[in-house]
Amino acid sequence: xxxxxxxxxxxxxxxxxxxxxAATLIIIYAFIALVPIAWMVMTSFKSANDAVxxxxxxxxxxxxxxxxxxxxxxxxxxxxxxxxxxxPETWYEELVRSRQMVIxxxxxxLGRFLNSLxxxxxxxxxxxxxxxxxxxxxxxxxxxxxxxxxxxxxSTRMFPPIAVAVPIFLMYRKLGLSDTHLxxxxxxxxxxxxxxxxxxxxxxDEIPLEYEEAAMVDGYTRLQAFxxxxxxxxxxxxxxxxxxxxxxAWNEYAFAVLLTFSEAQTAPPFIPxxxxxxxxxxxxxxxxxxxxxxxVMIFTVVLRKHLLRGITFGAVRK
Amino acid sequence: MVEIVLQNIQKNFGDFIAVKNSNxxxxxxxxxxxxxxxxxxxxxxxxxxxxxxxxxxxxxxxDNNNVTSLRASQRDIAFVFQLFALYxxxxxxxxxxxxxxxxxxxxxxxxxxxxxxxxxxxxxxxLKSNVSTLAGGDRQRVALGRAIVRRPAxxxxxxxxxxxxxxxxxxxxxxxxxxxxxxxxxxxxxTHDQTxxxxxxxxxxxxxxxxxxxNGTPNEIYSKPRSKFVGSFIGSPSMNFIPIDSAIEKGxxxxxxxxxxxNIPEQHEGTIADKNFIGIxxxxxxLSENQGxxxxxxASEYLGTRNVLTINTEVGQFKVRVSxxxxxxxxxxxxxxxxxxxGIIFDGTSDKALQSAYMTI
Numbered sequence: 001x002x003x004x005x006x007x008x009x010x011x012x013x014x015x016x017x018x019x020x021x022a023a024t025l026i027i028i029y030a031f032i033a034l035v036p037i038a039w040m041v042m043t044s045f046k047s048a049n050d051a052v053x054x055x056x057x058x059x060x061x062x063x064x065x066x067x068x069x070x071x072x073x074x075x076x077x078x079x080x081x082x083x084x085x086x087x088p089e090t091w092y093e094e095l096v097r098s099r100q101m102v103i104x105x106x107x108x109x110l111g112r113f114l115n116s117l118x119x120x121x122x123x124x125x126x127x128x129x130x131x132x133x134x135x136x137x138x139x140x141x142x143x144x145x146x147x148x149x150x151x152x153x154x155s156t157r158m159f160p161p162i163a164v165a166v167p168i169f170l171m172y173r174k175l176g177l178s179d180t181h182l183x184x185x186x187x188x189x190x191x192x193x194x195x196x197x198x199x200x201x202x203x204x205d206e207i208p209l210e211y212e213e214a215a216m217v218d219g220y221t222r223l224q225a226f227x228x229x230x231x232x233x234x235x236x237x238x239x240x241x242x243x244x245x246x247x248x249a250w251n252e253y254a255f256a257v258l259l260t261f262s263e264a265q266t267a268p269p270f271i272p273x274x275x276x277x278x279x280x281x282x283x284x285x286x287x288x289x290x291x292x293x294x295x296v297m298i299f300t301v302v303l304r305k306h307l308l309r310g311i312t313f314g315a316v317r318k
Numbered sequence: 319m320v321e322i323v324l325q326n327i328q329k330n331f332g333d334f335i336a337v338k339n340s341n342x343x344x345x346x347x348x349x350x351x352x353x354x355x356x357x358x359x360x361x362x363x364x365x366x367x368x369x370x371x372x373x374x375x376x377x378x379x380x381d382n383n384n385v386t387s388l389r390a391s392q393r394d395i396a397f398v399f400q401l402f403a404l405y406x407x408x409x410x411x412x413x414x415x416x417x418x419x420x421x422x423x424x425x426x427x428x429x430x431x432x433x434x435x436x437x438x439x440x441x442x443x444x445l446k447s448n449v450s451t452l453a454g455g456d457r458q459r460v461a462l463g464r465a466i467v468r469r470p471a472x473x474x475x476x477x478x479x480x481x482x483x484x485x486x487x488x489x490x491x492x493x494x495x496x497x498x499x500x501x502x503x504x505x506x507x508x509t510h511d512q513t514x515x516x517x518x519x520x521x522x523x524x525x526x527x528x529x530x531x532x533n534g535t536p537n538e539i540y541s542k543p544r545s546k547f548v549g550s551f552i553g554s555p556s557m558n559f560i561p562i563d564s565a566i567e568k569g570x571x572x573x574x575x576x577x578x579x580x581n582i583p584e585q586h587e588g589t590i591a592d593k594n595f596i597g598i599x600x601x602x603x604x605l606s607e608n609q610g611x612x613x614x615x616x617a618s619e620y621l622g623t624r625n626v627l628t629i630n631t632e633v634g635q636f637k638v639r640v641s642x643x644x645x646x647x648x649x650x651x652x653x654x655x656x657x658x659x660x661g662i663i664f665d666g667t668s669d670k671a672l673q674s675a676y677m678t679i
Contacts, residue, residue: 210403213370216390217397218417218468232407 037293044286051282065099066283068092070109070274070291074101109288112270116250117295118181119266123188124245128238130189131196132204136226138197139204140212150201153194161191162254169258181264184256188249196241203237204230239306243299250296267292319504320381320471321346322367327376329362336362338528339376344472344521347502349495351519353509355551359528360508364474367506368397380471396465398475402457404449410460411445417468435467438497454482458490462497472504479514491517512552516540524548534679541599541660542679546669549597549662555626555637558603559595559664560611566594566663566672573663576611576633581658583676591666600626600639602657605646610653615646629654 014022043051047063074096085102088094096103137143138150168187169178177183207230215225231238253268260266271288274281322344329337337359344350352360365371367378369390378386385393396417404413411432418428436442439459444452449460458478465473478494479487495518498505509515515522516536523533524547532544543549549557562573568588572581573596582596605627613631620642627638629652638654646652663672671677 208401208403210399210401211405213368213390214397214399214403214405214464215416217368217370217393217395218464219391219394219420221389221391224420229405233405235407 040286040293041290044283044290046283046286048281048283051286052280063095063283064092065095066281066285066287068095069107069281069284070287071107072096073104073107074099075104076101109267109270109274109291112265112267113291115181115260115264116267116292119184119188119264120246120250120295122181122185123192123249124242126185126189127192127196127245128200128242131193131200131241132231132234132238134193134197135200135202135204136230138201140209150198153197156190156194165255165258168255172259179260179263179265184260184264184266187255187259188245188252191252192245192248195244199241199244200234200237203234203241207233236306239303243303243307246296246299319346319502321379322350322472322504322506323379324363324367325377325379327363327366327373327378329359329366329371330374335528337366337373340528340530342523342530342533344504344506346504349498349505349507349518349520351507351509351515351522352525353512353515353519353522353551354525356510358525360510360525361476363525364397364476364506364508367472368395368474369393370397394468394471396468396470396473398461398465398473398478400477400480402461402478404452404457404460404464406450408449409445410441410447410449410452413449413460414445414463414467416464421468431467432463435463438466438500439463455486455490458482462494466497466501470503472506475505475507477509478507479509479511487511487514494518512554516552524551526551538679542671542677543597543662544671544679546595546597546664546671549664549671553599555600555639557597557599558636558638559597559634560636561633562594562596562663563592564594565589565592576631578609578611580656580661582661582663583659583674585663586673586675589663589665589672590668593666595664595666597662597664597671598656599660600637602660603636603638604655604657605638605640605644606653606655608653610655612651612653615648615650615652617648618646627652 042058042060044066045062045064046057046060047065050057050060050063051066072092077100079100082097082100082102085097088097093103134153138146143149172178172183172187175183177186211229211233212222212225215229216222220228251268252266256266257269260269267288271285271292274285274288322342324340324342327337327340327342328335340359340363342363352363354360362371366373369385369388369392373386376386377384380393380395405416408416414432414435415428418431423431432445433442436445439462441456441459441463444456444460449457452460461478479490482490491514498518507514507518519536521533522536522539524531524539526547532539532548534542539548540552543552543557546559550559560575562575564574566573566585566589568585570582570585570588572579574580575596580596601624611631611633613629613636615627616630616635617628619626619628623642625640625642625644627640627646629636629638631654636654660676662677663674664670665672
């Protein structure tokens with residue numbers, strides 16, 4: 001009898017069996033998804049030998065070698081020369097000397113990483129800004145040929161962006177936009193804009209017109225109402241759109257290889273070049289990849305709150 | 319406080335005419351109610367006064383200034399929306415102060431004004447709450463607060479009580495009216511609920527299909543409807559329309575229904591049609607012993623103070639409001655008579671009320 005009472009539950013609630021199996025599935029999936037990332041983080045703290053040892057080492061002596069290698073350029077020297085040098089001043093100099101090398105200077109990684117940040121965030125901001133303006137216009141105004149325009153905007157996403165690589169390459173060379181931050185920002189903005197317009201139009205359609213009307217009656221112009229009322233309420237949509245745009249711009253490889261070589265080169269085309277610099281330096285590559293992962297992860301985690309809030313936001317009374 | 323005048327206002331949405339050539343005058347300090355079924359154009363009219371829609375033709379005057387083409391933000395009018403439109407990302411205090419912050423007012427003054435308004439509406443304890451946690455009535459008060467705080471020239475309200483439950487609605491009706499008596503602001507109030515209209519309005523305009531059919535005091539609208547629609551829309555149960563199978567001439571003082579002669583107020587106009595109607599309110603009808611339209615009781619609704627009888631007759635089904643002491647049982651045969659002073663003749667073709675000794679507006 002008591003078991004019968006225990007099993008009483010609302011038909012809308014999942015049974016404890018299905019809840020448990022769902023949890024198990026999620027844990028298994030998270031584990032599978034996280035193993036490569038965990039392995040990458042571990043590799044970045046291994047010594048060069050440990051990184052390639054077989055069977056693979058799970059327990060190892062941590063070393064900062066990969067990280068030091070990532071940020072420095074080194075040159076191999078004879079033992080005699082190393083002995084003639086004054087004792088190393090820092091722990092990383094010591095580490096490099098123990099591998100019979102000296103630090104020749106900083107590597108180009110930090111610059112490439114900064115390029116990635118500038119181009120990634122710059123293009124994300126512009127995509128979302130213009131996407132919000134265009135999405136609002138499409139959502140609120142009577143625009144002749146609205147459906148066709150929207151379809152046209154979407155159609156730019158119907159082919160892979162790289163399909164237009166050659167014309168863009170030629171155009172950029174003529175315009176002097178090759179290997180510039182501005183050029184890359186424009187390019188990624190262009191690719192992301194169609195997505196941003198569609199997503200944000202959808203989110204803005206959900207915001208009742210009355211809020212803006214209330215603001216306009218209260219003495220605000222339409223543009224002021226847009227910034228004070230529409231934008232704050234579209235935050236969920238803006239967060240989601242930003243994440244999508246950011247991930248694309250951050251990870252983009254093909255155009256970056258094609259259009260950037262030094263000044264504006266981003267991290268994705270740079271990281272593979274580490275391989276060529278001093279043999280297969282797996283710990284340095286892993287360190288570079290970990291670094292590369294961090295900003296987009298922080299960005300997503302910060303905006304995640306907005307994403308979750310969007311689901312539970314219940315202030316609109318319909 | 320302003321006087322609002324609409325001159326020949328028309329609004330088309332494509333082929334659909336939402337508001338047809340309407341004229342209206344709302345006097346300074348008046349509580350003016352626009353009443354009509356949904357889709358009659360009352361909200362569109364209100365939105366045109368607010369500046370949220372631009373009329374296709376006609377003029378909107380606020381105190382003799384033509385504001386027809388002015389933006390909503392330049393008209394100094396407050397609007398209370400049906401769903402309140404409280405900004406969900408701001409708390410109660412910020413919602414109320416929102417219009418003031420536009421005016422570059424000093425923050426100390428904003429605080430003072432918000433305090434004053436929240437005191438008036440008894441929502442001081444809610445100032446820091448999130449609007450999404452408020453109950454319907456409190457949302458209503460916050461929306462009103464946001465309108466009042468600006469001290470606008472006029473208030474426009476679009477069915478602001480529509481989403482509240484009945485008990486609360488009656489309470490808010492009273493509060494709104496009290497508030498109006500206190501601040502004496504010109505108010506245009508849109509509703510489809512005749513009880514709200516009758517209890518609150520100084521003046522009522524009844525609209526249907528984009529046209530203003532009649533505007534006047536609640537009593538005028540109720541007792542002297544100018545068309546069949548107004549008669550049937552106002553009043554619950556609504557007016558009875560008894561068909562008359564003959565034309566009625568100017569000067570007539572009696573009519574024949576179902577073989578009975580009834581006195582009517584002296585007619586100042588004659589009908590054009592051969593089939594016409596006489597409109598009688600249910601409370602002006604009585605059960606009579608000797609002479610009257612004979613019928614059979616179909617149903618009897620006991621309403622505490624009154625009894626509403628539904629009676630089937632040869633000439634149609636009528637509602638009669640009688641004292642609660644009169645007991646009749648279904649299927650009982652009765653005769654109906656009516657008060658000869660308040661009958662209104664409606665022309666069968668135009669549905670318009672004819673002028674008579676009683677019907678003088």
